[in-house]
Amino acid sequence: MQYDVVDAIISPKTHLNVLSRTEVNKLLDTSQGGLYTIFRNCSLAVLNSGSNLDDGKELLERYKSFDIRVLQEERGIKLELKNAPALAFVDGKMIKGINEHLFAVLRDVVYVSDEITGNPNFDLESKDGITNAVFHILRNGEIMRPNIEPNLIVCWGGHSISREEYDYTKEVGYQMGLRGLDICTGCGPGAMKGPMKGATIGHSKQRIRRGQYLGITEPGIIAAESPNPIVNSLVILPDIEKRLEAFVRTGHAITVFPGGVGTAEEILYILGILLHPNNSDIPFPLIFTGPESAEDYFNVIDRFIAGTLGEEARRLYTIIINDPVRVARKIKQGVDTVRDFRRVNDDAYYFNWMLTIDTAFQEPFLPNHDNMRNLQLDNLLDHHQLAANLRRVFSGIVAGNVKDEGIRAIEQHGLFEIKGDEKIMELVDELLASFVRQHRMKLPGREYVPCYKIVK
Numbered sequence: 001m002q003y004d005v006v007d008a009i010i011s012p013k014t015h016l017n018v019l020s021r022t023e024v025n026k027l028l029d030t031s032q033g034g035l036y037t038i039f040r041n042c043s044l045a046v047l048n049s050g051s052n053l054d055d056g057k058e059l060l061e062r063y064k065s066f067d068i069r070v071l072q073e074e075r076g077i078k079l080e081l082k083n084a085p086a087l088a089f090v091d092g093k094m095i096k097g098i099n100e101h102l103f104a105v106l107r108d109v110v111y112v113s114d115e116i117t118g119n120p121n122f123d124l125e126s127k128d129g130i131t132n133a134v135f136h137i138l139r140n141g142e143i144m145r146p147n148i149e150p151n152l153i154v155c156w157g158g159h160s161i162s163r164e165e166y167d168y169t170k171e172v173g174y175q176m177g178l179r180g181l182d183i184c185t186g187c188g189p190g191a192m193k194g195p196m197k198g199a200t201i202g203h204s205k206q207r208i209r210r211g212q213y214l215g216i217t218e219p220g221i222i223a224a225e226s227p228n229p230i231v232n233s234l235v236i237l238p239d240i241e242k243r244l245e246a247f248v249r250t251g252h253a254i255t256v257f258p259g260g261v262g263t264a265e266e267i268l269y270i271l272g273i274l275l276h277p278n279n280s281d282i283p284f285p286l287i288f289t290g291p292e293s294a295e296d297y298f299n300v301i302d303r304f305i306a307g308t309l310g311e312e313a314r315r316l317y318t319i320i321i322n323d324p325v326r327v328a329r330k331i332k333q334g335v336d337t338v339r340d341f342r343r344v345n346d347d348a349y350y351f352n353w354m355l356t357i358d359t360a361f362q363e364p365f366l367p368n369h370d371n372m373r374n375l376q377l378d379n380l381l382d383h384h385q386l387a388a389n390l391r392r393v394f395s396g397i398v399a400g401n402v403k404d405e406g407i408r409a410i411e412q413h414g415l416f417e418i419k420g421d422e423k424i425m426e427l428v429d430e431l432l433a434s435f436v437r438q439h440r441m442k443l444p445g446r447e448y449v450p451c452y453k454i455v456k
Helices: 021-028 036-047 056-062 096-116 127-140 163-178 194-205 240-250 261-274 292-309 324-344 369-373 383-402 404-413 422-437
Strands: 005-010 067-073 076-085 152-156 182-185 213-217 233-236 253-256 286-290 318-321 416-419 452-455
Touching: 021 036, 021 067, 021 096, 036 056, 036 067, 036 076, 036 096, 056 404, 076 096, 096 127, 096 233, 127 240, 152 163, 152 194, 152 240, 152 261, 163 182, 163 194, 163 286, 163 292, 163 324, 182 194, 194 213, 213 240, 240 261, 253 261, 253 324, 261 286, 261 292, 261 383, 261 422, 286 292, 286 324, 292 318, 292 383, 292 422, 318 324, 369 383, 369 416, 383 404, 383 416, 383 422, 383 452, 416 422, 422 452
Parallel strands: 152 182, 152 253, 182 213, 213 233, 253 286, 286 318, 416 452
Antiparallel strands: 005 076, 067 076
């Protein structure tokens, strides 16, 4: 099947507009150690914004002939695109928001390569070193607003949700926008787009002209979750673990909408962190919410958490069904508590330095067959450590579902095996089966083929 493509040469509207010769050479280097592949693939995902596609492997195969090159000229740089997706252009001109996102990709890919990777000032083997790297990447992305009181709400949820659930996320975002709250999501469609769309209306009514709609992503997932057009600040972290840390370090509260395995991964991440003894006194508002049709979804989630992480974990969140106003009010009250706590403890409003994040949540997890098979999943672990390993289970399934490398690994070696304590495996199986039954694994109309099997 043929897809419409466009050739173009574009200039930066914002972000990076000057590169050194060394940086340009890295971006043109197609060898395994070069930056070309990661830059090309992330750029293609940005150019594919608005497409009904959530398969990283299929996107790369659909536009095999796509090419992007950096042109270094006297007055700065330009990007030369060959066979780029035509939906990124209007009457031959690139959409401005996509232009911004494209140069944000360039900015972050170059910065991580030049300033983070291999730099002895960033010890990526230590907790503090990883947190320091996350801070510098976010600061370089100019997303921190040090002179504004806490108001950034992280919204998690699935890309494959029903129209009713999507409309609900918009209404919650609208109520948050009316209360002056900004939105941060994983930057893709579905529950990542809805809250931003609603907040733009709320902000407009309140004449808030500098509302922040922050999208945080990483190279492995961006092809399956291309940035939605409302995102006005885009940052690409090197891997999923640093992406998740960026969410909880910058956000002041979290709202979770219905989703699939990616949302389950995010839930386990935040619960595992909040279960750490060092974080017991740190306020972090956490609300699960959806329309009436999502009540069964959250009942299964709640049952899973109770059966694996216990009642202590259940006390860390509130479930609110079909009440956007109550969600927004409770989030706003929680954010006020966060502000007061940080003021008293002299912690920054724009970055949560006090939060302890165990290395089990920071170390990059490679979701290959051996690592998935060897995860310890039993009650001998402390609850926050069990949450870390369960998070890795769902991270692996996300990779097998939508990430290029994960899909290829499944095609080559067969299904991921997940094994552990029988009760825990039953709960994992029940949760995953509910996601499949409710069509939360893939976008509507796309058949889901499991990438895993439960070994009890």
